[in-house]
Amino acid sequence: MALRVARPALSWSERLYLPAIVGGMAITIKHFKNMLLGRTKVTVQYPEERLDNDLPDYYRGAPALVRDADDRLSALRIHLPASRDQNCPR
Numbered sequence: 318m319a320l321r322v323a324r325p326a327l328s329w330s331e332r333l334y335l336p337a338i339v340g341g342m343a344i345t346i347k348h349f350k351n352m353l354l355g356r357t358k359v360t361v362q363y364p365e366e367r368l369d370n371d372l373p374d375y376y377r378g379a380p381a382l383v384r385d386a387d388d389r390l391s392a393l394r395i396h397l398p399a400s401r402d403q404n405c406p407r
Contacts, residue, residue: 330336351357385391 348357382390383392
């Protein structure tokens with residue numbers, strides 16, 4: 318058995334969704350204004366822009382799990398070229 322729910326009477330502007338459209342446009346304009354004034358962050362355009370300028374261009378570090386002699390996980394470290402990998406304390 319279906320239950321009937323009374324619908325509220327909508328005004329002419331509400332039927333056209335004008336309040337929702339105007340509200341959405343107001344939020345969009347506010348975000349655009351904040352972006353132009355430098356108050357918000359913008360997406361980084363990789364590879365033209367780098368998030369971390371301190372890293373050299375040749376950095377190729379990759380995370381890896383390290384296992385001990387009993388094949389248990391012992392650490393998570395960054396694999397680097399062989400000359401730097403030997404300085405890792407683990």
